[in-house]
Amino acid sequence: MHVFQPASDRLFVLLAAGNLATTQAVVNHIQRDLDLEIGSQASANEDLRSCHYLFEAAAYVGAVSVAVQEKHCAALKQAGTSAEASFILGGQIGSEPHGLFMVYPQGNAVMATPQTPYLQIGESKYGKPPLDNVGNINLSLEDAGRLCLISEVLTYRSNLTVGPPFELAIVPRDRHTVAHRATFEAEAPELAAMINTWSSIQREALHRLPSFIWEQNQARV
Structure with missing residues (x-):
């Protein structure tokens, strides 16, 4: 997770997945463009x-x-490696919609x-x-944050190539600031509490599902 605030009227949060060299180079290029002095010939390019x-x-x-990908694509392709990377960019500029x-x-x-108020990479x-089942635009930012976090925890349980730390940023509309930012390591008690609660509720839901027709017949015997 990378946060950029090049001016007081704008804020950007960038998430990256894919080839690590590509993602690092992209972040470095973005920061370099911001570091260039305003008014210089180099800074005339878009940033x-x-x-x-x-x-x-x-x-x-x-x-x-x-x-960045085109620069290294040929060499990486010969080595059997992909240079591809994907990103999620969130934020707001001025009074434009977030x-x-x-x-x-x-x-x-x-x-x-x-209709689809979330995006995923990786x-x-x-x-x-x-x-899909719980997410909607009427959730509070905190509930949305908890939902995204449990989504990552469940991915962690099902795929060992994914793991902590998990990062979370809460960015309220029209404030151009990160109100809260947290990092959860593997031993964080919040993660254990979340998965225990989620698993318990899922087990309860299983027992509340409709019975099969043969179970209903057996109950009448």
């Missing part, structure tokens, strides 16, 4: 300061990612919507059901 809309910021991240974009390895991006299939 997070010059974007007026969040979709422009997502396009900028995508362009940087594609440029939002969330997933940036694909090809550089294009898709936006979260009220290993996503194990943690997707809670988001």
Whole structure:
């Protein structure tokens, strides 16, 4: 998780997955562009300061990612390794609506919507059901944060290639600031409490599911 605030009227939170060298290079390029002095010839290029809309910021991240991938693609392909990386960019610029974009390895991006108010990168299939079944735009930021965290914990339990630390950032609308940021290590008591509670509720739900027809017949005998 990387947080960029190039000006008081904008905030960006960037999540990365995929080839580590690519993701690190993209983050470094973004920071380099921000470090260039305003007014210099180099800073005339697009960066997070010059974007007026969040979709422009997502396009900028995508362009940087594609440029990095193309630079190393041939060599990595010969070694049997992919240079691909994907990103989730969230934030707000000025009074424009806040939002969330997933940036694909090809550089294009898709936006979260009220119907699908979440996006995932990396290993996503194990943690997707809670988001699909419970996630909606009426959740509080704290409940949404808990839902995202349990999604990661469930992924961790099902796939050992995924694991802590898990990072969480709460970004309220129209404040241009990270209100809360937390990192949960493997031994964090919150993670154990979450999985125990979730598992207990799932077991209870199993016993409340409708009976099979033969179970109903047996009960009448």
